Amino acid sequence: MDIKTPRLAHQAQNPMFRLGALVHGRDDILHLEFGEPDFPTPAHIVEAAMRSLRSEKQGYGPSNGLSSLREAIAARVARVNRFTPSADQIIATPGGTGALMAALLCLCSPGDEVLVPDPAWAGYDGMLAVAGARMVRYPLRADAGWQPDLAALASLITLHTKVLLLNSPSNPAGAVYPRETVAALVELATRHALWILSDECYDQLVYSGEHVSPATLDPNQRVITVGTCSKTYAMTGWRVGWLVAPPALAGGLNVTVAAQVNNLPTFVQRAAEAALTGPQDCAQSMFAAYRERRDLAVDLLRARSRLSYIPEGAFYLLIALSEQTGDLPYDSIQFAEALIAERGIAIAPGAAFGAGAARYARISLASSPETLRAGINGLLDFAQEYEQRHAKP
Numbered sequence: 001m002d003i004k005t006p007r008l009a010h011q012a013q014n015p016m017f018r019l020g021a022l023v024h025g026r027d028d029i030l031h032l033e034f035g036e037p038d039f040p041t042p043a044h045i046v047e048a049a050m051r052s053l054r055s056e057k058q059g060y061g062p063s064n065g066l067s068s069l070r071e072a073i074a075a076r077v078a079r080v081n082r083f084t085p086s087a088d089q090i091i092a093t094p095g096g097t098g099a100l101m102a103a104l105l106c107l108c109s110p111g112d113e114v115l116v117p118d119p120a121w122a123g124y125d126g127m128l129a130v131a132g133a134r135m136v137r138y139p140l141r142a143d144a145g146w147q148p149d150l151a152a153l154a155s156l157i158t159l160h161t162k163v164l165l166l167n168s169p170s171n172p173a174g175a176v177y178p179r180e181t182v183a184a185l186v187e188l189a190t191r192h193a194l195w196i197l198s199d200e201c202y203d204q205l206v207y208s209g210e211h212v213s214p215a216t217l218d219p220n221q222r223v224i225t226v227g228t229c230s231k232t233y234a235m236t237g238w239r240v241g242w243l244v245a246p247p248a249l250a251g252g253l254n255v256t257v258a259a260q261v262n263n264l265p266t267f268v269q270r271a272a273e274a275a276l277t278g279p280q281d282c283a284q285s286m287f288a289a290y291r292e293r294r295d296l297a298v299d300l301l302r303a304r305s306r307l308s309y310i311p312e313g314a315f316y317l318l319i320a321l322s323e324q325t326g327d328l329p330y331d332s333i334q335f336a337e338a339l340i341a342e343r344g345i346a347i348a349p350g351a352a353f354g355a356g357a358a359r360y361a362r363i364s365l366a367s368s369p370e371t372l373r374a375g376i377n378g379l380l381d382f383a384q385e386y387e388q389r390h391a392k393p
């Protein structure tokens with residue numbers, strides 16, 4: 001008799017992660033594919049981890065995180081996100097990834113529908129598959145600054161819809177949702193009794209406009225807010241983020257995180273505490289560098305008449321691969337593979353983020369100015385040549 005079929009045996013990996021693995025650690029490649037700051041983690045954060053390793057026991061700890069870290073996160077949420085959770089509503093997680101995964105596992109029963117932006121960060125596909133939830137994409141409109149199309153979103157809500165996933169500042173476009181849009185989204189979720197899962201991993205990277213946390217406009221406590229140290233403090237590999245739970249969900253979310261990881265390493269939590277409570281000038285100077293890089297990329301694209309949208313937040317930029325409108329005459333994933341093989345440039349193909357970005361390549365502005373300059377020009381030259389290669393005779 002054949003062995004019984006595992007649920008995820010045939011789950012495909014998002015192509016962005018497959019391409020990323022292909023070029024990981026290669027210094028013969030111009031890396032524009034991942035949101036990976038090229039700055040080292042600031043020295044005082046590293047030192048806090050070293051101090052912890054030298055001076056305190058690295059044992060099991062509370063599954064929601066050390067109380068001093070949860071206090072530091074609660075204070076940070078009050079400062080940046082502008083609402084005031086108690087430390088009991090905070091759960092430390094392995095990055096924003098761990099927070100999002102725990103929230104989906106806690107909220108969703110198999111078959112529940114989760115509304116996910118199109119385009120959206122490539123990590124959500126796998127999480128929804130693991131949670132057994134169904135991904136329903138709602139459109140972000142390129143011609144409206146990659147903002148959600150509220151009417152289209154409302155039309156996708158069914159009796160099975162459980163969660164509305166929001167991400168502002170957004171990946172991959174870098175859009176920041178204005179207050180009235182966030183208010184309309186909270187109102188829609190309230191009308192349909194949905195949970196909001198608000199991915200705010202880029203909340204400290206806002207170049208224009210203001211960051212509005214949905215939780216500030218939510219009297220009914222239906223918003224779960226996700227944050228991370230990864231992007232603001234160049235701590236991607238440390239794996240520390242958090243959930244801010246509505247009071248009614250704090251217990252369930254804590255059980256979900258505990259079941260997956262038990263607790264974060266103590267030295268990592270001490271590093272996060274140092275990041276959140278220590279001097280913030282390091283974060284401010286990295287932010288200033290990202291803004292300069294965004295402006296450089298915008299100038300380079302404008303000079304070639306290829307600028308379609310100026311990101312207001314996060315550190316990504318979408319570049320249309322063709323000057324023609326309509327579908328690309330080639331597969332954008334194969335294009336990304338050819339760009340690596342023939343020009344040594346790695347980008348994230350827009351199709352990895354959803355059909356809504358299939359005509360685009362996403363570049364990361366967390367790369368050095370030299371890499372951006374050579375990468376953007378090389379990408380545009382190659383896209384032109386590749387299109388001619390695939391033109392119908």
Ligand code: PLP
Binds near residue numbers: 121236240
């Ligand atoms: N959410 C979004 C929108 C992201 O772009 C990323 C990482 O790129 C994450 C979450 C995960 O971040 P972390 O490193 O904190 O797990």
